[in-house]
Amino acid sequence: MHILLVASAFNSLTQRVLAELQDRGHTVGVELALGNDDALREAVRRHAPQLVVAPMLTTAIPEDVWTAHTCLIVHPGPPGDRGPSSLDWTLRGGVESWGVTVLEAVAEMDAGDVWAWSPLKMPPLAGKSDLYRGEVADAAVDAVLLAVERFGSGKYKPKRQKAADLAAGWRPFLKQAERRIDWATQSTESVLRQLRAADSQPGVLDELLGAQWHLHGGHPEDELRGAPGALIATRAGAICRATVDGAVWIAQLRPWRAPGSALASYKLPAVQALGDLLPVDVPEVPVPLQLPASRRTWSDIRYSEHGEHGGRNAVGVLNFSFPGGAMSTVQCRRLLEAYRFAQARPTSVLVLGGVRDFFSNGIHLNVIEAAADPAEESWANIHAMNDLVEAVLTTTDRLTVSALGGNAAAGGVMLALAADEVWCRDGAVLNPHYTLMGLHGSEYWTYTLPRRVGAAEAQRLTQSALPVSARRAVELGMAERVLQAAPEELGDEVTRLATQLAASPDLAARIAKKQAARAQDEAAKPLQQYRDEELAHMRRNFFDASEPHRALRSAFVRKEKALHTPPHVARLGLAAD
CATH class of the missing domain: 3.10.25.10 (Formyl transferase, C-terminal domain)
Structure with missing residues (x-):
């Protein structure tokens, strides 16, 4: 089926719906709804879709579009729930269960016939954005796939919502007051x-x-x-x-x-x-890296061990979770220090990540933008990222695993690829590219990505600038395993699988093979050479005022609204491709 996605932004949910539909053989186009109804009408005419799906929409679809085409709207909330701040109100109320509905576009907001809905359990500690990328996105994809299947059958009759439920379910925009x-x-x-x-x-x-x-x-x-x-x-x-x-x-x-x-x-x-x-008398109160499980406090880096203590089957897990997945110079250095600690522990398998939401999105563009000298801070940040990736690449005395509970992009993807195995929660979306930010990229990607997917595919992935689903990542060779686990269950599943890996009878042979391969690769072309070549490009990207990166970074951190659908997205699903 040819499906057109209409969205207010090419955000995480839009990207995931795109990837999931493509994985199932649909041809999919994308048009951003940016307030220009004529542009949207032209996109619909150009694509001539069999179905229009709106994964994330903050403006109304024109009436002449939804009367001529079936348009399905993804609404975070169960049937009967209505309004632009539904998720916000729900989190304030502290409910334990919720859902996502796919309904047909009509004149009245969230009042159309229901094509599908999927329930979800509300985690006790997740914030809105984390929940949106996790349980809400899982339920949304399930509901979209079911709605698409029902529409394709030509036999399903969507359920009409009752007027009384519609009136009772409306909740207004949640204001700052x-x-x-x-x-x-x-x-x-x-x-x-x-x-x-x-x-x-x-x-x-x-x-x-x-x-x-x-x-x-x-x-x-x-x-x-x-x-x-x-x-x-x-x-x-x-x-x-x-x-x-x-x-x-x-x-x-x-x-x-x-x-x-x-x-x-x-x-x-x-x-x-x-x-x-900040008053000078406000104390810095650190916590140990190995924080007791009984503590109810915040820490963005934690380390734990599992399995046979100090023995062949021991597993180290280095959890980290930085807001938005961005990693500043300071955060990279702190994580590297924690990694060095983990390396010194008597384990045979070392896991990176293994928590819900973002794995990493690479360097911290907001911190860079705020720096007195953004170019110098960019340079420091990319070196700190490279030091961390190098530490993982040169760990040859044990197996390393990157466990992605959520999305990764740019240098964050390359950090994941530095490990021996990459495990992705089903639903994670990878964006293995830098080009939309006007960057060549570093983090040893010219070594790790072609090594896994081949030179031609590495070139396509970095230049097409399109998302890759967890399942597709395995097919391409970017990942070894898709984990079928809810976001809240991911940590336990990762620990279980890592413990199995540590107990594998061929573990010693795998480590020996890894050591030999690293030595062979180093003899053929040292890691330092990859780093130097990449950084020659990155230095120009950061310091040359004629390069586009500075303006792209400023627009990104300030969330400047796009004026049109980006060309690499607008081309999707068209016959010319």
Whole structure:
């Protein structure tokens, strides 16, 4: 079937729906709905789709389009749930179960006939964006695939929604006035619900240290205490604020900007955003890398061991989770330090990742944009990423596994490929390219990617700039395994499989073969040569004012709205391809 995806952005869910439909043999086009109805009409005419699907839409499809074509809208929420802030309201309410509905476009918002819906369990600690990319995306894909199958059969009659349910299910846009936190009265759990319902957009507008900020991210703290609302600690760039009965960690801040400001603000690690406003007497309170399981606190890097302690079957797991998947110079260096610690432990298998949501998206463009000298910070950041990837590539005394609970892009994909095996949760989307940011790329990709998929396929992947599903990644050779696990179950599944790998009778032989292959590759072309060649391109990308990267980075971090569907996306699904 030829399907046209209409979306307000080529976001994670749109990319996943695209990849999943392509994996099942459909030809799929994409058109961004950017407020130009005539452009959308022209795209529909050009594609002549059998079906239109809108995975993520913030504007209405023109009536003449949905009357001429069946248009299916993906709505986060069960049947009867309506409104533009459905997920936000639900997270504030703390429900345990929810769902995603695929319904037909009509004049009234979210009121069309239901083609399919899929239930989901609400995880207790996930924020909105994490949930959206995890359980919501899983349910959305299940519902879309079922709706497409039903439409293709020509026999299914969608279910009409009842007028009473439609009236009862409407919830309005959730405004900042209703998101406000009253630090003097609200419990930790109440504060966390409000923070998570606004993560990563729009954040919760609040006052801190005499300035207005959007707060992004919320994690509980079990030991630190202080006056409600007070800033009581920092840790790895995050800040801790006291509540009436505990405290919460906030990872990122975004300065408030008056409507109509020339430049939009963007998120930064909270400590960096505060800068000189941060009082000197606020203590940095670290936690150990091997944090006890009983602790209820925030840490972006954790290490644990499983299996036979100190024996042949021992497994080390290095979990890391950075907001948005971006890794700054400081974060890369901290992760490398943790990796060196893990290397020194007596294990035979070392797992990287293994947590829900993003694996890594490479260098931290927001931190770079905010730097006094962005080019120099870019240069430091890419070297820090390269040092980390090199450490994984040169680990030859044990097997390494990258476990992707969610999406990865650019240098984050190449970090994953540095391991001996790549395991992807079903639903993870990989974007193994740099070109949309005007970068050649580094992280030893010219070594790792062709080694896995071949030179021709590596060239296609990096130049086409299109997403790759977990299943397709295995077919291409980018990954070894697709994990059929819910986001909340991923850690246990990764540990189970890694323990099996450590107990494999051919483990020693595999490690010996790995050592020989690395030595042979190094003799043929040293890793340093790959790095030097890549960095020669990257230095020009970063420092040459005529290069496009600077403008592309600024537009990306400030989330500037696209004016048209990008050419590499607009070409999808057309006969000329």
